[in-house]
Amino acid sequence: MGSIHVVNAGGMVTVQDMGRYGYQSLGVPVSGAMDTNALKIANRLVGNDDGEACLEFVMTGGQYHFSTDTAVALTGADMDFKVNDRTVPMYETLYLHQGDELTANYAKMGVYAYMAVSGGIDVPKVLGSRSTFIRGRFGGVEGRALRPGDQLPLIDTAMPKYLKMPNSLVKIPYEERTVHFTPSSVDREQCASYHQLFQKNDYRIDAMSDRMGYRLSGDAIQMMGGNDMLSVPVGAGTIQLPGNGQPIVLLADRQTTGGYRQLGQIWTSDMSYFVQQQAGSRIRFCAGAISAARAQLKAYEDALTAFFSNSPSKKVKNAAPKRYRITIANKTYQVVVQPLNSDESIF
Amino acid sequence: MMKKIEIMTESESMLLIRWQSVIDVSLNQQVHHTAQAIRTVFNESIRDVIPAYHSIAVIVDPLETSVSSLCDAVEAFLLTFDEVMIQHTIRKLYIPVCYEGDYAPDMDELSQYAQMMPDEVVKRHTAPDYPVYMIGFLPGFPYLGGLDEKLHMPRKERPRKAIAAGSVGIAGGQTGIYPLQSPGGWQLIGRTPIKLFDVAALSPSCIHAGDVVRFVAISEQDYDAIEKGKKRWDLYTL
Numbered sequence: 001m002g003s004i005h006v007v008n009a010g011g012m013v014t015v016q017d018m019g020r021y022g023y024q025s026l027g028v029p030v031s032g033a034m035d036t037n038a039l040k041i042a043n044r045l046v047g048n049d050d051g052e053a054c055l056e057f058v059m060t061g062g063q064y065h066f067s068t069d070t071a072v073a074l075t076g077a078d079m080d081f082k083v084n085d086r087t088v089p090m091y092e093t094l095y096l097h098q099g100d101e102l103t104a105n106y107a108k109m110g111v112y113a114y115m116a117v118s119g120g121i122d123v124p125k126v127l128g129s130r131s132t133f134i135r136g137r138f139g140g141v142e143g144r145a146l147r148p149g150d151q152l153p154l155i156d157t158a159m160p161k162y163l164k165m166p167n168s169l170v171k172i173p174y175e176e177r178t179v180h181f182t183p184s185s186v187d188r189e190q191c192a193s194y195h196q197l198f199q200k201n202d203y204r205i206d207a208m209s210d211r212m213g214y215r216l217s218g219d220a221i222q223m224m225g226g227n228d229m230l231s232v233p234v235g236a237g238t239i240q241l242p243g244n245g246q247p248i249v250l251l252a253d254r255q256t257t258g259g260y261r262q263l264g265q266i267w268t269s270d271m272s273y274f275v276q277q278q279a280g281s282r283i284r285f286c287a288g289a290i291s292a293a294r295a296q297l298k299a300y301e302d303a304l305t306a307f308f309s310n311s312p313s314k315k316v317k318n319a320a321p322k323r324y325r326i327t328i329a330n331k332t333y334q335v336v337v338q339p340l341n342s343d344e345s346i347f
Numbered sequence: 348m349m350k351k352i353e354i355m356t357e358s359e360s361m362l363l364i365r366w367q368s369v370i371d372v373s374l375n376q377q378v379h380h381t382a383q384a385i386r387t388v389f390n391e392s393i394r395d396v397i398p399a400y401h402s403i404a405v406i407v408d409p410l411e412t413s414v415s416s417l418c419d420a421v422e423a424f425l426l427t428f429d430e431v432m433i434q435h436t437i438r439k440l441y442i443p444v445c446y447e448g449d450y451a452p453d454m455d456e457l458s459q460y461a462q463m464m465p466d467e468v469v470k471r472h473t474a475p476d477y478p479v480y481m482i483g484f485l486p487g488f489p490y491l492g493g494l495d496e497k498l499h500m501p502r503k504e505r506p507r508k509a510i511a512a513g514s515v516g517i518a519g520g521q522t523g524i525y526p527l528q529s530p531g532g533w534q535l536i537g538r539t540p541i542k543l544f545d546v547a548a549l550s551p552s553c554i555h556a557g558d559v560v561r562f563v564a565i566s567e568q569d570y571d572a573i574e575k576g577k578k579r580w581d582l583y584t585l
Contacts, residue, residue: 021394021395021406022394022395023395023486023551024395024396024397024406025382025395025396025397025398025482025556026482026486026487026544026551026552026555027482027483027484027485027486027487027488027552028486028551029486030395126546127546127551135485135527135529136485136486136527136546137527137528138546182357182358182359184357185355185356185357185363186355186363186365229368230368230369230370230399230400230401231399231400231481231483231490232363232365232399232400232401232402232404233361233363233397233398233399233402233403233404234404235357235358235360235361235404235406236360237358255483255484255485256397256482256483257397257399257481257483257484264358265357265358265360265361267358267359268358268359268360268409290356290358290359290414290415291415293358293359293409294359294409294413294414297359297409297410298410301410
């Protein structure tokens with residue numbers, strides 16, 4: 001059984017999957033990938049089910065040694081990924097060999113990057129999920145961020161076929177655009193003016209942002225009648241407005257309930273773009289209907305599904321390389337022979 | 348039909364059911380029975396159900412389930428759902444708490460603030476049956492109602508970096524137990540040796556929303572014995 005050896009880990013590298021559902025009534029946060037779309041794509045590119053456990057890198061990656069031949073895919077933030085010191089592309093299947101070393105540097109663009117490994121990372125499931133929840137100290141590797149010396153066992157599987165995502169489907173935050181939200185239905189009429197202000201304001205993502213939530217800073221919105229209320233359930237993308245008038249958007253490690261009044265919920269299909277904005281980025285919001293939110297989500301999912309189900313099945317047969325020892329003039333060389341796809345880069 | 352409720356779609360993944368905005372034990376019981384019924388009936392099409400004081404969120408995967416269709420289905424279901432038909436008993440849990448020594452770092456401060464002897468604090472804290480309105484903030488953290496007004500005290504101005512699991516505290520008009528080690532600003536007046544949240548347990552949280560909790564004062568010796576497994580504690584009978 002193969003494994004990944006952590007030579008060096010970035011500041012906050014954790015094992016994440018699609019999250020831990022079913023226990024929110026017991027106060028257990030969902031956790032999971034911040035950019036679930038990027039995690040899903042990474043998994044599909046190595047032939048995994050959507051929800052297999054991946055590594056999530058936050059702003060910095062680290063250095064990882066592979067004890068086995070396998071395939072990986074890198075998605076999300078661009079961290080200048082290299083295998084054995086050669087730059088490798090994101091959003092396509094990469095075949096690694098035993099002894100290869102993958103490094104991820106500082107995020108040039110985006111915040112969260114994902115590395116899926118063919119088969120998935122085999123840490124024990126806790127309450128149905130492999131996601132790390134650091135405050136609760138469970139999930140992932142001992143409920144904590146990775147450290148040098150950690151060994152991550154991999155689930156055995158066959159080599160996947162080679163896939164490369166077309167740029168049109170890659171959701172990297174290249175261009176500035178507005179983020180859609182559905183205004184809260186609670187007291188919608190009375191709150192219409194707050195929803196208006198929220199859309200007029202220019203926000204910046206505050207540096208005090210993490211997996212629990214992003215703080216926004218802009219012109220304060222003052223609510224009549226105070227900002228506290230009886231605690232209600234919250235979700236991924238819930239926009240809270242505490243007393244200082246600066247919104248907080250709740251994310252993967254959010255509490256299950258909250259006592260601040262809410263402006264609305266960010267569209268699921270815009271969460272990927274939103275979470276990938278670095279601290280200091282400028283953000284604007286635009287209200288939209290739930291039906292439109294779902295239509296946008298489905299349209300993208302349909303395009304993804306079409307790509308993954310229609311990609312030509314260029315199966316790399318016996319993708320695991322064959323190694324030969326050749327001795328010439330008393331010096332021994334190792335020759336590695338591996339079939340390549342016509343458009344696969346050689347590194 | 349139940350007390351007046353609103354059913355609203357909050358987002359493509361969240362349905363919100365709301366009662367009148369009050370803290371009320373019988374209304375809250377209705378919330379939990381409704382949540383349980385929805386969890387059972389709509390199990391196939393939902394991801395999670397989150398009940399709170401006066402509201403329930405039903406969470407769906409927006410690619411699998413249309414929240415507006417679910418809204419109609421839940422509305423129709425609740426029209427016919429007669430919660431009286433459901434036979435429910437309210438669980439009562441007896442939680443052992445040591446209110447002495449290092450387990451009660453803020454007892455002196457609270458007893459000064461409340462102007463009563465520590466014994467009186469313990470007496471008042473162990474007297475009520477506290478209803479569990481909801482679980483939130485941390486895994487297994489119970490939001491309890493019914494704290495004696497004489498024991499109300501604001502949070503600490505400087506929150507502690509780490510509060511030990513099992514710590515029993517007071518914040519404003521609330522009392523609660525930290526199921527996991529966590530930072531926090533509550534005034535700590537005791538600690539329970541019972542592990543309230545355990546991911547390895549069949550039912551990870553000892554306390555559920557809708558339960559009733561009673562604190563029982565124990566000595567430091569008993570705390571030690573229960574923690575080390577030398578003494579058995581039955582949570583359900585005194």
